Amino acid sequence: MRILQLPVLRDNYVYLLHDPDTATAAVVDPAVAEPVLEKLAELQADLVAIFNTHHHHDHVGGNQPLLARYPYAAVYASGVDRGRIPGQTVELAAGQMVQFNRHTAQVLFVPGHTRGHIAYYFPESGDLFCGDTLFAGGCGRLFEGTPQQMLGSLDQLRQLPEPTRVWCAHEYTLNNLKFALTVDGDNPDLQARYRAVETLRQVGSPTVPSTIGEERRTNPFLRWDQPALQAAAGSQEPDRVLARIRSMKDHF
Known part of the structure; x- marks a missing residue:
């Protein structure tokens, strides 16, 4: 399975999962359709699945245009989001x-950013598509959920194997790390990561994916269990x- 990262809008990432052996593809959180359609044509691949993590428009805005071209593609999303996902055909729950x-991907129920947010974890390849729950250096705003829900969601993700690649949906890393330094500034791993990310962004390179191990550090x-963060x-x-x-962070 090849993972193609498509930058769209101002700072979104859409992920195209490509199986060259079968000339098929799936897409994760298509904010818009055009770049996906262009890449599918280039790859000469048919779209068979749309995996949505939550209902926000910058994650589902491309669903209907893609379905107009590929009407038999299955649309996966949380059962909690029923009625909020354009074209949804499959309702998912934790553990499916x-x-x-x-x-094969495991469905993780990770509410907090929204009440129905899910993530897709492919244990064999070690890839996590986590939408807006976990970002590189940050996490999503609590629009529909509670801190307790987000804590449980992030704890689930924190417990995944450290090499797990974190494919989040936005290029927010530099600003996230700028904030992180205000609450965990003596962390040498954070200092080094900030310098590396700053260099990447100066040349327009993506900072995603990261890894669970890097996020934990x-x-x-x-x-939340570290003295510096507790003190802050x-x-x-x-x-x-x-x-x-x-x-x-909301007021940073």
Whole structure:
């Protein structure tokens, strides 16, 4: 399974999963359709599946135009989001498995950013498509969920194997790390990561994917049990640490 990263809009990433052996493809969170259609034509591949993580328009805006060209493609999303996903044909819940040809993904229920957010984890290849729950160096805003829900969601992701590649849906890394330095500034891994990301962005290179291991070492939203973050939040209660750090980031 090849993973093709398509930058769209201002800072979104759409992911095309390509199986060259069968000349088929699946797409994760198609914000817009045109770049996906162009890449499918270039690859001479048929679209067989759309995997949506949540209902926001910059993740589902391309669904209907893609279905107009590939009407038999299955559209996967959370059952909680029923009625909010254009063209949805499959309702998913935590623990279910989904197939893209020979490739199997586990469905993780990760609410917080939205009430129905899910992620797709391919354990065999070690790839995680996490939408807006976990970002490189950050996490999503709490639009529909609670700090307790987001804590549980991030803890699920934190426990995945460290080499797991984190394919998040936005190029927010540099700004996320700028904020992280304000609450975890003595962290040498974070300092080094910031310098590396700054260099990448100066030449327009993507900073995604990261890895779970890198996030555990440098992402303040996975480090609620570390003294520096607890001190910044003024609490040792995990949900309160997360809520306070998220509020600080909202106003950064």
